[in-house]
Amino acid sequence: MDPAAIRRVDRSDMLGLVAALPAQFNDGFARGWRLSLPPRAAVRRIEQVATVGMGGSAISGDLVKALLAPVVTIPIQVHRIYDLPGYIGPRTLVIASSYSGETEETLSAYAQARRRGARLVVVTSGGRLGRWAQRDGVPWGQVPAGLPPRAALGYLAGIPLGLLAAAGLSPVTAAALRAATRATAAALRAWAPEAPASRNRARQLAAQLRDRLVVVYGADGGWEAVVARWRGQLAENAKHLASSHLLPEMNHNEINGWRFPAMARRCAAVFLSDPSLHPRVRRRIAITAELLRRRGARTLQIEVPGPTPLARLLSMIALGDALSVYLAAFHRVDPTPVEDVAYLKRSLSRT
Numbered sequence: 001m002d003p004a005a006i007r008r009v010d011r012s013d014m015l016g017l018v019a020a021l022p023a024q025f026n027d028g029f030a031r032g033w034r035l036s037l038p039p040r041a042a043v044r045r046i047e048q049v050a051t052v053g054m055g056g057s058a059i060s061g062d063l064v065k066a067l068l069a070p071v072v073t074i075p076i077q078v079h080r081i082y083d084l085p086g087y088i089g090p091r092t093l094v095i096a097s098s099y100s101g102e103t104e105e106t107l108s109a110y111a112q113a114r115r116r117g118a119r120l121v122v123v124t125s126g127g128r129l130g131r132w133a134q135r136d137g138v139p140w141g142q143v144p145a146g147l148p149p150r151a152a153l154g155y156l157a158g159i160p161l162g163l164l165a166a167a168g169l170s171p172v173t174a175a176a177l178r179a180a181t182r183a184t185a186a187a188l189r190a191w192a193p194e195a196p197a198s199r200n201r202a203r204q205l206a207a208q209l210r211d212r213l214v215v216v217y218g219a220d221g222g223w224e225a226v227v228a229r230w231r232g233q234l235a236e237n238a239k240h241l242a243s244s245h246l247l248p249e250m251n252h253n254e255i256n257g258w259r260f261p262a263m264a265r266r267c268a269a270v271f272l273s274d275p276s277l278h279p280r281v282r283r284r285i286a287i288t289a290e291l292l293r294r295r296g297a298r299t300l301q302i303e304v305p306g307p308t309p310l311a312r313l314l315s316m317i318a319l320g321d322a323l324s325v326y327l328a329a330f331h332r333v334d335p336t337p338v339e340d341v342a343y344l345k346r347s348l349s350r351t
Contacts, residue, residue: 001326001329001330003193003194005329006193006325006326006329007193009328009329009332009333009334009335010325010328010329010334010335010336011334011336012334012335012336012337014148014151014237014325014328014335014336015192015193015322015325017147017148017151018151018188018318018321018322018325019185019188019192020151020154021153021154021184021188021314021317021318021321022154022181022182022184022185022188022314022318023154023181023185024152024153024154024155024158025154025157025158025161025177025180025181025314026154026158026174026177026178026181027154027155027158028141028143028154028155028156028157028158028159028161028162029158029159029161029162029165029174029177030158030162030174031141031142031155031158031159031162032141032158032159032160032161032162032163032164032165032166033162033163033165033166033174034162034166035121035139035140035141035159035162035163035166045091046074046091046092046093046119046169047074047075047091047092048074048075048076048077048087048091048092048093049074049075049076049077049092049093049095049164049169050076050077050078050079050084050088050092050093050094050095051064051065051076051077051078051079051094051095051097051160052078052079052080052081052084052094052095052096052097052105052106052109052110052113053078053080053096053097053098053103053105053106054080054098054103054105054106055103055149055150055232056099056149056150056151056152056153056156056232057097057098057099057103057106057123057149057156058078058080058097059153059225059228059229059232060097060123060153060156060157060160061078061095061097061157061160062078062224062225062228062229063153063157063225063226063229063313063317064076064157064160064161064164065077065078065224065225066222066223066224066225066226066313067161067172067310067313068164068170068172069221069222070221070222071171072169072170072171074169079109080105081105081109082104082105082108082109083108083109083112084109084112084113084116088112088113088116088118089116089117089118090116090117090118090119092113092118092119093118093119093120093121093169094109094110094113094118094119094120094121095121095122095123095160095163096109096110096113096120096121096122096123096124096129097122097123097124097156097160098123098124098127098129099124099125099143099147099149099152099156100124100125100126100127100149101124101125101126101127101128101129101130101131102127102128102129103129104348106129107128107129107132110122110129110132114136120133120136120138120139121138121139121140121141121160121163122138122139122140122141123140123141123143123155123156123159123160124140124141124142124143125142125143125144125145125146125147125152126142126145130142139163141159141160141163143155143156143159148336148338150232150233150236150237153229153317158177161177162174172310176308176310177310179307179308179311180306180308180310180311180313180314181311181314183305183306183307183308183311183312183314183315184306184311184314184315184318187304187305187306187315187318187319188318188322191203191318191319191322191323201319202319202322202323202326203323203326205300205302205319205323205326206238206323206324206326206327206329206330207326207330208268208298208300209234209240209268209270209323209327210240210327210330210331212266212267212268212298213241213242213243213266213267213268214234214240214241214242214243214267214268214270215242215243215244215245215267215268215269215270216230216231216234216242216243216244216270216272217244217245217246217247217250217269217270217271217272217285217288218244218246218247218271218272218273219246219247219272219273219274219277219278219281219285220246220247220248220249221278222276222277222313223246223272223274223277223313224246225313225317226272226313226316226317226320227244227245227246227272228244229317229320229321230242230244230270230272230320230324231243231244233320233321233324234320234324234327236324236335236338236341237321237324237325237327237328237335237336238324238325238327238328238331238333238335239328239331239333240324240327240328240331247281247284247285247288248280248281248284250288251284251288255288255291258291258292258295258297259295260295261295261296262296264292264295264296264297265296265297267297267298268297268298268299268300269288269289269292269297269298269299269300270299270300270302271285271288271289271299271300271301271302272302272316273285273301273302273303274303274304274309274312274313274316275303276309276312285301286301289301302316302319304316304319
C-alpha cells in the first residue's frame with residue numbers, strides 16, 4: 001500500500017498524531033513542572049502515589065509507574081475502578097486522570113479521594129473533572145482539547161512526570177526526557193509512510209499481523225505499560241483483536257494454551273524485548289518463542305534501538321502506535337473513530 005493510499009484511509013491523520021508523541025512528552029513535562037504544588041513538608045509526608053483513570057489515561061499511569069517504580073522508594077499504583085482501595089488517605093498523592101474530564105469511574109474515584117483527605121492532582125482537558133479541580137483548589141495539569149484520548153499519551157504521562165520531578169519524588173529530568181524523545185522522533189521518521197516499505201519496520205509488522213489474532217507478550221516489572229499500549233492501539237486504531245500477558249507469569253499458565261496447532265496457526269505471538277530486561281526473562285522469551293513457533297504460531301521478537309532504557313521504551317510505544325495505523329490501512333478502516341466505545345457510552349447514559 002503506497003503512502004497516498006494510507007493517507008486516504010487515515011482521514012483524520014492519526015499518523016500525524018503519532019508523530020507528535022515526542023513533542024507531547026516534552027510539553028507535558030513542562031506543564032507538570034509548572035503546577036502549583038503543596039509545600040515540600042507536605043510532599044515529604046506522601047507515602048504512595050496512585051493514578052486513577054481508564055483507557056489511555058490509565059495507560060499513562062502505567063507508563064509513569066514503569067519508569068519510576070525501579071528508582072523511587074514509595075509505591076506507585078494504577079487503579080481502573082469506581083471505588084478506591086482502603087489504603088488511600090491523607091498520605092496518598094492521587095493523580096486523577098481523564099482526558100475528557102467526564103470519565104465516570106475517575107469522577108467517582110476523585111470524589112472518594114477528596115472525602116478521604118488525599119493529596120489530589122488532576123490531569124484533564126476540562127469537563128466536570130476540570131471544573132471540580134477549579135472549585136476545590138486542586139492543581140490541574142491541563143491537556144490540550146480536541147484530540148482522541150489515546151493520541152494524547154505524551155501529555156497524559158508527561159504532566160505527572162513533570163509534577164513528580166518538581167516535587168522531588170522522581171529522578172527523571174527534562175534533559176533525560178528530551179534525549180529520549182529525540183531518539184523516538186528519529187525512529188518515527190524511519191517508520192513514516194514515505195519511508196521505503198523494505199526498511200519500514202512498522203509497515204512490515206502490520207503486514208505480518210494483518211491476518212492473525214495478536215497476542216502481545218512483555219516483561220513484568222516495567223514493560224506492562226508498553227504491552228497494554230500495543231494491545232489497546234491494535235484494538236482502537238486497527239479494530240484488530242489482540243490479547244496480552246506478561247513474562248515470567250505467562251510461563252506458569254498461559255503457555256499451555258498454545259498446545260493445539262489448529263488454534264496456534266491462527267495467531268501471532270509478539271514478544272517485546274529489551275537489553276535492560278532480566279537475563280532470565282530474555283532467556284524465557286527465546287525459549288517460549290521457539291516453543292510457540294513449533295506449535296504453528298507466527299512468532300516475532302521485537303527490540304528497538306535507543307541510547308537509554310527510557311528512549312527504547314518510548315520508541316517501542318511509538319512503533320506499536322505506527323503499526324496500528326498501518327494495520328488499519330490494510331483493513332481499509334479509518335483508525336480514529338471508535339464507534340463501539342461511543343455506542344457503549346450512549347447506552348450507559350440512558351440508564
